[in-house]
Amino acid sequence: MRNISDLIEQYLKQMLDSSGDGAVEIQRNDLAEKFSCVPSQINYVISTRFTLEKGYVVESKRGGGGYVRIQRVELPTLKGIQLHIDQAIGQQIDQNCAEGLIYQLEEAGHLSKREANLLRIAIHRDTLALKLPYRDELRARLLKAMLVTLLLK
Incomplete structure (x- = not known):
């Protein structure tokens, strides 16, 4: 059985897919009530599963009438992906950012x-x-080479 965080994530992604x-x-509060959980559970899902590295921009307004706005950031067309890869990865990249980029490319359907x-x-x-910073530098070079090969085939 899936946990509550997975269900909330799936629900939000379905909402994003159906939005124009x-x-x-x-x-x-409304979402927490729908899933019978505390609002901090909603905050956790949004802050861990809807990050910029994973292709989302989150904007939040607190207080009465406050809201959370989640916007999917579309990847550039395949033509601009090499430039996007170079900019996103740079000369070095840590594991979390690299995994976020992979996740974003997979979600967009560019990677199986x-x-x-x-x-x-x-x-x-x-x-x-390897020790840092060599590990992050090698990761960047490997990731760039592999992504360019896979995406621009």
Whole structure:
């Protein structure tokens, strides 16, 4: 059985998919009531699963009538992906940011689940058993080379 965080994430993604502009505004309390949880559970899901690295921008207004707006950030067309990869990765990249980029590309349909899993294991800190900053530099070079090969085939 899936946990409450998975259910909330799935619900929000369905809302985003059905919205015309790739954005949704919610109220934490209303969503918490719908899932019979505390509003901090909603905050947790939003802050961990709807990050910029995963392709989302979150805007929040607190107080009476406050809301949370989640906007999906679309990746550039395949033509601009190499530039996006260069900018997103740079000369070095840590594991969390790299996994976020892989997640974003997989969610956008540019990578299969199998390709994403292969990339994740190839750039994992246990696979790249080097000291920092060398590990992040090697991860950046590997990730760029693999993504360009996979995406611009």
